[in-house]
Amino acid sequence: MLQLILGGARSGKSRLAEKLATDSQLPVTYIATSLPLDGEMNERIAQHRTRRPVEWALVEEPLALARVLQENATSDRCLLVDCLTLWLTNLLMLNDPDRLVAERESLLDSLPALPGEIIFVSNETGLGVVPLGELTRRYVDEAGWLHQALAERCQRVVLTVAGLPLTLKGTAL
Amino acid sequence: MLQLILGGARSGKSRLAEKLATDSQLPVTYIATSLPLDGEMNERIAQHRTRRPVEWALVEEPLALARVLQENATSDRCLLVDCLTLWLTNLLMLNDPDRLVAERESLLDSLPALPGEIIFVSNETGLGVVPLGELTRRYVDEAGWLHQALAERCQRVVLTVAGLPLTLKGTAL
Amino acid sequence: MLQLILGGARSGKSRLAEKLATDSQLPVTYIATSLPLDGEMNERIAQHRTRRPVEWALVEEPLALARVLQENATSDRCLLVDCLTLWLTNLLMLNDPDRLVAERESLLDSLPALPGEIIFVSNETGLGVVPLGELTRRYVDEAGWLHQALAERCQRVVLTVAGLPLTLKGTAL
Numbered sequence: 001m002l003q004l005i006l007g008g009a010r011s012g013k014s015r016l017a018e019k020l021a022t023d024s025q026l027p028v029t030y031i032a033t034s035l036p037l038d039g040e041m042n043e044r045i046a047q048h049r050t051r052r053p054v055e056w057a058l059v060e061e062p063l064a065l066a067r068v069l070q071e072n073a074t075s076d077r078c079l080l081v082d083c084l085t086l087w088l089t090n091l092l093m094l095n096d097p098d099r100l101v102a103e104r105e106s107l108l109d110s111l112p113a114l115p116g117e118i119i120f121v122s123n124e125t126g127l128g129v130v131p132l133g134e135l136t137r138r139y140v141d142e143a144g145w146l147h148q149a150l151a152e153r154c155q156r157v158v159l160t161v162a163g164l165p166l167t168l169k170g171t172a173l
Numbered sequence: 174m175l176q177l178i179l180g181g182a183r184s185g186k187s188r189l190a191e192k193l194a195t196d197s198q199l200p201v202t203y204i205a206t207s208l209p210l211d212g213e214m215n216e217r218i219a220q221h222r223t224r225r226p227v228e229w230a231l232v233e234e235p236l237a238l239a240r241v242l243q244e245n246a247t248s249d250r251c252l253l254v255d256c257l258t259l260w261l262t263n264l265l266m267l268n269d270p271d272r273l274v275a276e277r278e279s280l281l282d283s284l285p286a287l288p289g290e291i292i293f294v295s296n297e298t299g300l301g302v303v304p305l306g307e308l309t310r311r312y313v314d315e316a317g318w319l320h321q322a323l324a325e326r327c328q329r330v331v332l333t334v335a336g337l338p339l340t341l342k343g344t345a346l
Numbered sequence: 347m348l349q350l351i352l353g354g355a356r357s358g359k360s361r362l363a364e365k366l367a368t369d370s371q372l373p374v375t376y377i378a379t380s381l382p383l384d385g386e387m388n389e390r391i392a393q394h395r396t397r398r399p400v401e402w403a404l405v406e407e408p409l410a411l412a413r414v415l416q417e418n419a420t421s422d423r424c425l426l427v428d429c430l431t432l433w434l435t436n437l438l439m440l441n442d443p444d445r446l447v448a449e450r451e452s453l454l455d456s457l458p459a460l461p462g463e464i465i466f467v468s469n470e471t472g473l474g475v476v477p478l479g480e481l482t483r484r485y486v487d488e489a490g491w492l493h494q495a496l497a498e499r500c501q502r503v504v505l506t507v508a509g510l511p512l513t514l515k516g517t518a519l
Contacts, residue, residue, distance in 0.1 A: 297508075300474060301354075301471055301473055301475065301476075302474060302477050302486060303471075313355045316356070317508075318356055320507075321356070321358050321509035324508035325509065341512060
C-alpha cells in the first residue's frame with residue numbers, strides 16, 4: 001500500500017507516519033531526504049532520530065529518491081520517506097530543471113509497481129498567502145503538483161491537523 | 174445550485190470545478206476574472222485555457238462580477254467563475270473601498286435569486302502566517318469574510334487538498 | 347468538556363466558539379488574551395466586543411492563562427479563551443523561554459482537572475509557507491506543539507473553514 005501523510009508545520013505528520021510504519025508490523029527502512037545544512041535543521045533531525053526505534057534501517061538520500069525506493073522496496077518491508085518537502089527543495093536548489101523533472105517522473109512512474117508498504121510524509125504549504133520570491137512560488141507550485149500526482153497513486157491520503165488525522169482518501173484512520 | 178470550491182495553491186480546485194461544470198451536462202460559460210498582467214500570469218491563464226472544452230463560452234470581467242452573473246445566469250446554463258481571489262485582488266488594487274463594498278454586496282445580494290448552476294473557485298489563503306504588509310492583511314481579511322458569506326449562501330462547499338475534495342457543506346463529492 | 351476551535355484568519359472561529367458558549371446554557375466568562383497595542387488591533391477587539399452578549403463576564407489576561415482558568419473554572423460556568431495565538435505571541439515577546447515553558451506546562455497540567463466547560467480559540471497558521479524570521483518560525487513551532495498537546499486533552503477539536511466546522515475529534519458539530 002502507498003500512503004501519503006500531508007500536514008502543516010508541527011502538525012504531527014512524522015509522528016503519525018512513524019506510528020503507521022510501526023503498526024505495519026514489517027521491518028522498517030527510514031529514508032531521510034534532509035541535507036543537514038545548519039544548526040536548526042540538525043537539531044530537528046536529532047529530535048526525529050531519538051524518536052525512532054533503533055532497529056529501523058536508515059538510508060539518507062537527498063535527490064535520487066526513485067532509485068532508493070527501487071533498491072529497497074520488497075514485499076515484506078515498510079519504507080518511510082520523510083520528507084518530500086526537503087527532497088523537492090534539494091532538487092530546486094540544484095537549479096537544474098531537467099534533473100527535477102527526471103527525478104519526479106521517475107518517482108511517479110516507478111511507484112505503482114513497487115512492492116510492500118511505502119509511506120510518504122510531506123508539508124502542506126499551499127493554504128497560506130504565497131510569499132514573494134520566485135523560488136518560493138516555484139516550490140509551492142511543484143509541491144502542489146507533486147501532492148496531486150502522488151495522491152492519485154496512493155491508496156490512502158491523510159491530512160494531519162493538531163496531531164489529528166483527517167482522511168482524504170481511503171479507509172479512515 | 175450554488176457551489177464554492179476552495180483550495181490552496183495548486184490543489185486542483187480549478188480542475189474539480191471544471192469537472193463539476195462538465196458533469197452538470199449544461200452548456201457552460203467560463204467567467205475569467207484575471208487581468209493578464211505579467212508573463213507568469215499569462216502562462217497560467219494559457220495553461221488553464223488549453224484544458225477547457227472549446228465549446229465553453231468565455232466572458233472576461235475583472236470587476237463587475239455581479240452584473241456579469243445577472244446577464245448570463247439562466248436556468249439551463251452553468252456559470253463557472255475562476256476565480257474570486259483575483260476578482261478581490263483587482264478590487265483592492267483600485268484603492269476605492271466604496272467600489273469594493275458595492276461590488277461585494279451586489280454579488281451577495283443577487284446570488285440567491287440567480288437561476289441555474291453557478292460554481293465559484295477561490296483560493297484559501299488564511300491558514301498560514303499572514304505576511305507583513307497592510308494590503309496583504311486586508312486581502313486575507315476580505316477573502317475570509319467573503320468565503321464565510323458565500324459559504325452561507327451556497328448549497329455545497331468543498332475544500333480541495335492534493336486534488337482530493339473535502340466536502341464542508343452539502344452532499345459529499 | 348474541553349473544546350479547541352482552530353481556524354485560519356477570518357474563518358469564523360470566534361463566532362463558532364461564541365455560539366458554542368451560548369449553546370452551553372451556562373453563564374459565560376470571556377477570557378481575552380489580547381494586549382491592545384495598535385489601532386488595527388483595537389479595531390478588531392472592539393468588533394469582537396460588540397458581538398458578545400452584555401451579560402458575559404470579561405477577564406483580560408495576556409500571560410497567566412493557567413492561573414486565570416484555575417480561578418474562574420467552576421462546574422456551572424463556561425470559559426471562552428480567545429485566543430491562544432495572542433497568548434503565545436505575548437509569551438514569545440517576553441523573550442524569556444523559561445516563562446513560556448512554565449506557563450505552557452502549567453496550562454497543560456492543570457487542564458484535565460478543571461471543572462465546567464472550557465472553549466479555546468486559536469489560529470491555525472501552519473499550512474502555508476513559513477516566512478523568514480526566527481521569531482515567526484518559533485511561533486509556528488510553538489503553536490503547532492501547543493495545538494497537538496491541547497488536541498490530545500480536548501474532547502472536541504474543530505477546524506473552521508469559510509465559517510463551516512470540520513470536526514477533527516469528538517462528536518461532529
